[in-house]
Amino acid sequence: MLTNKKLPIRIIFVMLILTLNISFLFSQEVNEAGNKLLKEIDRNLSPEAFESLRKIINIEPNGTEKEFVMFTLKKGNNKMVTTFLAPKSEIGRSTLRLDENMWLYIPNVGKPMRITSLQSVIGGIFNNSDIMQLDYSAEYEVTEMIDDNKENLLTLQAKTATVAYDKIKMWIDSKHKIPTKIECYTASGMLIKTLHYKDIKDFGNGIMRPAVLETDSPLHKGYKAIMIYANITARKIDDEVFTLNYMDKIKDLRK
Amino acid sequence: MKGRFELYLNKFVGKQSEVILFKFRNWVRKIKIKQILLKSSSPFQISNFKFLILSLFFLNSLLAQDYSFDFEDFEKKPYEYVGNFQLQSDLASLNKLSKLYSLSFSNKDEQGYFDSYFASIQLKGSYDISKFKLLIDIKDQLSYNTNDEVENTFNIFESYLNTYISKNINFQIGKKSVKWGKGYIWNPVSFIGRQKDINDVDAALEGFWMLKFDYVKSLSGVLQNFSITTVVMPVNRDFNEGFSEEDGFNYILNNYFLIKDTDIDFYFFWEDTFFKKFGFDFARNILPSWEIHAEYVFEKNVIRSWWNSQTEIESSTNNTHNYLFGTRILFETNTTLIAEYLHNDAGFETEQMIYFFKTIDVALSSDQSLLPEVKEYQLENFNNQFLMQDYFYLKLIQPEPFNILYFTPSIYLLYNINDESKMIGGEFNYSRFNNLDLKIKYTFLSGNANSEFGEKTTFNKISFLMDYTF
Numbered sequence: 001m002l003t004n005k006k007l008p009i010r011i012i013f014v015m016l017i018l019t020l021n022i023s024f025l026f027s028q029e030v031n032e033a034g035n036k037l038l039k040e041i042d043r044n045l046s047p048e049a050f051e052s053l054r055k056i057i058n059i060e061p062n063g064t065e066k067e068f069v070m071f072t073l074k075k076g077n078n079k080m081v082t083t084f085l086a087p088k089s090e091i092g093r094s095t096l097r098l099d100e101n102m103w104l105y106i107p108n109v110g111k112p113m114r115i116t117s118l119q120s121v122i123g124g125i126f127n128n129s130d131i132m133q134l135d136y137s138a139e140y141e142v143t144e145m146i147d148d149n150k151e152n153l154l155t156l157q158a159k160t161a162t163v164a165y166d167k168i169k170m171w172i173d174s175k176h177k178i179p180t181k182i183e184c185y186t187a188s189g190m191l192i193k194t195l196h197y198k199d200i201k202d203f204g205n206g207i208m209r210p211a212v213l214e215t216d217s218p219l220h221k222g223y224k225a226i227m228i229y230a231n232i233t234a235r236k237i238d239d240e241v242f243t244l245n246y247m248d249k250i251k252d253l254r255k
Numbered sequence: 256m257k258g259r260f261e262l263y264l265n266k267f268v269g270k271q272s273e274v275i276l277f278k279f280r281n282w283v284r285k286i287k288i289k290q291i292l293l294k295s296s297s298p299f300q301i302s303n304f305k306f307l308i309l310s311l312f313f314l315n316s317l318l319a320q321d322y323s324f325d326f327e328d329f330e331k332k333p334y335e336y337v338g339n340f341q342l343q344s345d346l347a348s349l350n351k352l353s354k355l356y357s358l359s360f361s362n363k364d365e366q367g368y369f370d371s372y373f374a375s376i377q378l379k380g381s382y383d384i385s386k387f388k389l390l391i392d393i394k395d396q397l398s399y400n401t402n403d404e405v406e407n408t409f410n411i412f413e414s415y416l417n418t419y420i421s422k423n424i425n426f427q428i429g430k431k432s433v434k435w436g437k438g439y440i441w442n443p444v445s446f447i448g449r450q451k452d453i454n455d456v457d458a459a460l461e462g463f464w465m466l467k468f469d470y471v472k473s474l475s476g477v478l479q480n481f482s483i484t485t486v487v488m489p490v491n492r493d494f495n496e497g498f499s500e501e502d503g504f505n506y507i508l509n510n511y512f513l514i515k516d517t518d519i520d521f522y523f524f525w526e527d528t529f530f531k532k533f534g535f536d537f538a539r540n541i542l543p544s545w546e547i548h549a550e551y552v553f554e555k556n557v558i559r560s561w562w563n564s565q566t567e568i569e570s571s572t573n574n575t576h577n578y579l580f581g582t583r584i585l586f587e588t589n590t591t592l593i594a595e596y597l598h599n600d601a602g603f604e605t606e607q608m609i610y611f612f613k614t615i616d617v618a619l620s621s622d623q624s625l626l627p628e629v630k631e632y633q634l635e636n637f638n639n640q641f642l643m644q645d646y647f648y649l650k651l652i653q654p655e656p657f658n659i660l661y662f663t664p665s666i667y668l669l670y671n672i673n674d675e676s677k678m679i680g681g682e683f684n685y686s687r688f689n690n691l692d693l694k695i696k697y698t699f700l701s702g703n704a705n706s707e708f709g710e711k712t713t714f715n716k717i718s719f720l721m722d723y724t725f
Contacts, residue, residue, distance in 0.1 A: 245471040245511075
């Protein structure tokens, strides 16, 4: 027999469990919808397998600039390779990414060596992880989704500790389903850099995405870096291209 | 960054666009000057002024920087070339108290300093013909030193034909530089490569003549991909002279595996039909910013020679075990640390090194008939980068300190564990300017009497380098 004194405690307990269950189910639903949206965003940013030509410009506080041009091949959500085409002193310098493994090949050094995503092969604000960015959905899980009249914001959490940024806040252009702004945070919650997607351009074959990615960082005040896409073209690529053997021959794979 | 107007000009007018742009900009400047002059305006001048303002807005929009770039400049061409011009100046102070200094200057005037100047040009080019690609890399270097000695050296670094028979199979024939191994400072598994210069670890090295065949296969699962490389190297008077003791053919096999995010290589080397050496290496990131690596080589019948306490040369033939293990760590401060321990089994033992230096003493003081033999021994055996058996290497690299973009300082220590002598060095690298690299390097040697670095001819050295790519 339940006593009158125990009844409110039991009711509170049952209500608490119910609330937790409902909120868990609701958050699962949010996560599923968010992750689905994130996959859509990935496909809008690039096809499954593609080649692209990009320019990166590092801008110093006094306005001086240094430019790099790179050719990139990407396949699936875990394979990517880039090689420099300019400036001349950097030609042939290539970076390969297979899941979380990254290697750098420098023509003079003549053999690939392992590097990490937090290093930067070009100096400046863009690090290897920005240049060798795989699909967001491959590395991150959506933990929160805000979709109202004011903003459309996804909060992403890294799936593993090997990902360069622990947490990401992604503002979405809900019409084109592409990011407009991304803030990258460390595990301690410190803002490392902000990426601004700009200049939506039709790259053909249904690829409509920002052609320009600008970044700044509170850690490098006054410095800026810009990544400009000249083309993104869907392409059939053999898996063997993403091996150490091919690293000195990537520029030969341009069509 | 090129403006859209400049890109159109480039496209339609070609090389003349630079001239047109120059004249156009001058015209804009003149208009701006006129705009200032028009401040005391008549009615006619006001309308003229409005026109000029509108024109300036229009021109400004034409000349405004945008984010487009001309990717046609980067399309694949059948031929490609890169040139490299390098100037280097080495200023060294000599250690007059060292044994090797006494040996080198035994019949010469004493010198406190030794300066060297180098100018070199390196040209790399390639040409595609159907599925074949011809590559060539040549270097010519002119050097001049304190003793007014001038020398010109010409080298073919690489010259080979490359072809892809299929996506999996690659075939190369000619002179090629092949570097193997995971170690930073030393690579005992680099069976077909020349040894690194510990003062310039990343320098390009001259290749060997060979026939090379690669098979690569990508898989899904625990074994992510693997490759098989076979190399045939002839050794005779015309090809690869000095690579091995005797003329003949060398056969080398390398198997690479990427297994569960770990790079693993196996190496096998046959001299004609004689199995000469075997090795393996591995590298892996145990944490995203923490890499570990190792190399091991077993070699049969290695001949070693040394001077004994009776100032006589002794020799032995043994199997050797060379190994290296190391790590590379990236800290949150963006500092990279490289640490390696290496064991060179064929190197001198501490006593053998002491006996050699004592032999120099004897040759210079009481028994000068030994001098030619000692000098010849030194020339033949002291060219190796690691003379003794056990070394520890430590390097710290700090890119872009104090937000100075493209500036990379680094310091290193090479410590001889056997005799406790050391080499300490530092490097400042600045690559702010397009295609121009500027470097300052400093090395300092220290050690007791009869130690490796304590008895080197050089006491310390500073180098200035300018590297321009065109």
